């Protein structure tokens with residue numbers, strides 16, 4: 001039997017333990033940092049400084065004096081090491097959905113000029129819905145034989161690649177199952193077929209080391225409000241392999257991506273470098289807070305983050321096996337190489353189980369059709385938190401505390 005004292009000992013030896021103090025955490029155990037990361041303590045003062053001084057007193061001067069104008073590129077440079085990107089390869093801007101649209105369109109345009117027969121976008125049927133909607137919407141908008149093909153497995157992916165494939169777009173970690181693609185191997189496989197790859201790192205950025213440059217990937221996008229703790233709706237990132245930047249054109253040709261925005265010219269000319277992926281005026285308050293999350297993330301060694309994420313996951317799974325009487329079915333692959341940083345279990349009453357857990361201070365979430373999803377965030381979660389969460393989970397299952405009408409009413413956000 002694993003004891004709470006065992007977990008206390010593991011926490012005492014945790015090289016990342018001190019980082020927890022950089023966050024404001026609710027009482028109980030927060031297991032939803034893969035959906036909305038916790039607030040860095042520094043964010044409140046940063047928000048106050050932006051609102052009171054930069055906006056309140058300095059107003060328009062802040063575009064220059066507070067560095068508002070440079071924020072998307074400067075934050076991109078700070079974020080880049082977390083995804084294995086170099087300087088000048090990344091911007092923080094817009095939403096993941098919008099960035100995926102731009103990156104996919106740019107990748108399709110590169111292919112259209114290299115080989116016009118390549119018009120097929122391949123993705124995974126179980127990809128996050130926005131990725132599928134954006135991919136489908138873009139292929140419809142382009143017409144010209146463009147289409148989206150969906151595959152259900154790595155074997156089907158291999159079979160789907162042919163000389164009509166333009167781009168493969170996948171989420172590195174599946175939002176529902178927590179399954180992890182081998183980014184380097186898939187990138188090599190896609191390139192061998194003559195296609196380009198656009199990775200969505202929403203559920204991996206900040207949770208594990210990612211080697212975009214080492215893998216020679218083409219484009220990547222992802223969120224800053226999940227494992228990067230940028231705040232609700234904080235702007236997303238977009239990475240472009242430097243070998244594509246100068247030949248890339250993206251369709252949202254707004255003035256922020258112009259070569260000379262303040263020359264106010266009447267014809268668009270893309271900015272040199274990754275700044276051409278910017279569109280219009282940025283949400284400065286929200287963007288500024290991204291830095292507080294990055295400040296903490298950059299204090300951690302990503303190999304240690306990954307090791308702790310896997311250790312927390314193994315602990316969770318061992319405790320569930322010991323205490324939850326086979327009521328939960330593990331959906332996430334158990335092998336380390338095949339899982340991200342959240343665990344998903346199937347249970348026929350998953351929605352009610354999640355609500356009963358939340359009522360007891362253990363916050364996870366529900367995903368259709370029957371999934372209980374629990375995020376493990378190494379920067380602020382302790383081994384004892386995992387222990388306490390499984391104790392409560394085991395109790396909720398054993399006592400059927402979930403079997404109560406008030407836990408079965410669905411809210412708009414699950």
Ligand SMILES: *Cc1c(COP(=O)(O)O)cnc(C)c1O
Pocket residue numbers: 095096097098128130131171175200202203223236
């Ligand atoms: C969370 C998530 C998104 C969110 O996209 P937004 O445009 O920020 O709403 C996109 N893709 C994946 C894979 C996600 O997990």
